[in-house]
Amino acid sequence: EVQLVESGGGLVQPGRSLKLSCVASGFTFSNYGMNWIRQAPGKGLEWVAYISSGSSYIYYAETVKGRFTISRDNAKNTLYLQMTSLRSEDTALYYCARHQGGGIWFAYWGQGTLVTVSS
Amino acid sequence: DIQMTQSPASLSASLEEIVTITCQASQDIGNWLAWYQQKPGKSPQLLIYGATSLADGVPSRFSGSRSGTQYSLKISRLQVEDIGIYYCQQASSAPFTFGSGTKLEIK
Numbered sequence: 001e002v003q004l005v006e007s008g009g010g011l012v013q014p015g016r017s018l019k020l021s022c023v024a025s026g027f028t029f030s031n032y033g034m035n036w037i038r039q040a041p042g043k044g045l046e047w048v049a050y051i052s053s054g055s056s057y058i059y060y061a062e063t064v065k066g067r068f069t070i071s072r073d074n075a076k077n078t079l080y081l082q083m084t085s086l087r088s089e090d091t092a093l094y095y096c097a098r099h100q101g102g103g104i105w106f107a108y109w110g111q112g113t114l115v116t117v118s119s
Numbered sequence: 120d121i122q123m124t125q126s127p128a129s130l131s132a133s134l135e136e137i138v139t140i141t142c143q144a145s146q147d148i149g150n151w152l153a154w155y156q157q158k159p160g161k162s163p164q165l166l167i168y169g170a171t172s173l174a175d176g177v178p179s180r181f182s183g184s185r186s187g188t189q190y191s192l193k194i195s196r197l198q199v200e201d202i203g204i205y206y207c208q209q210a211s212s213a214p215f216t217f218g219s220g221t222k223l224e225i226k
Contacts, residue, residue: 035215045155045163045206045217059213062120100168104210105153107174109162 002026002108004096009113012086022079022096022110030054030074033099035106036081038092038115048094049081050104064090086117121145121209125218131226138194140221142207147188151211154183154192158203166205167192199225 008020020036036048049070050059058070069082079096093112100107122145132138142152154167165174167183170190180195194201202225207218 044204044220045157045208047208047215047217050213050215061214095162100165100174103151103153103168104215105165105168105208106155106163107165107168109164111162 002098004098004108004110006094006096006110006113009094009115011116011118013119014087014117016086017082017084018086018115020081020083020094020096020113020115022081024077024079024096024098027098029072029077033057033104034070034072034079035097035099035104036068036070036079037095037097037106037109038090039095039112040089040092043092046092051079083115086115088117091115091117120214121148121211121216123207123209123216123218125207125221127221128219129222129224131224132197133226134199135196138197138201138223140192140205140207140223142190142192142218144188144190144209148209148211150185151209152183152185152190153208153210154181155206155208156201156203157206163206168210197225 003025006022033052035050051070067085071080095112096110097106098108124143150170152170155163157163170185171183184191205221
């Protein structure tokens with residue numbers, strides 16, 4: 001069974017940093033591209049970042065480019081999101097998500113980890 | 120960036136009714152489109168991928184179609200368990216944008 005478990009969320013002041021983790025199990029992690037997707041309270045879904053299976057290809061949403069860094073450790077089956085210069089508008093539930101083969105649509109999602117940016 | 124215009128924003132329908140939600144892409148995305156359902160307090164679930172293919176375990180009353188750059192999700196006979204928010208998502212190119220969502224309620 002595919003499982004994705006996020007952690008690392010919490011309350012952080014504006015301008016500070018936070019690092020999220022997503023531990024994967026139930027599949028060969030190194031074979032799949034991975035993503036971070038977020039959802040602000042009461043709002044819709046916003047794709048944040050993508051990393052290919054071997055980390056060769058990385059893409060970001062414009063809203064986080066230059067502030068967030070996606071990375072992965074295939075030996076540890078873990079996806080990361082380093083977030084710096086956090087803003088109030090980054091407050092959201094952050095999901096990690098795995099593709100289904102054949103396209104960048106998200107067949108598997110974690111339960112999310114909540115990031116709250118507030119002074 | 121590719122924009123996905125989803126409509127309606129909300130929808131109230133009766134049980135067993137046919138429901139249709141649409142998404143308009145701002146440019147050609149071929150069949151690179153997916154649909155998701157999100158129930159309250161839960162993570163989204165993939166329903167349709169490749170514009171028309173049903174994801175594993177999804178009831179056959181859900182179907183997807185495409186006409187040019189307009190995409191539709193149809194629920195053939197609405198059930199109570201279908202309430203939630205539905206999103207489209209383009210998978211053609213980064214950023215992989217979602218539609219704004221359609222909140223589906225039972226009348």
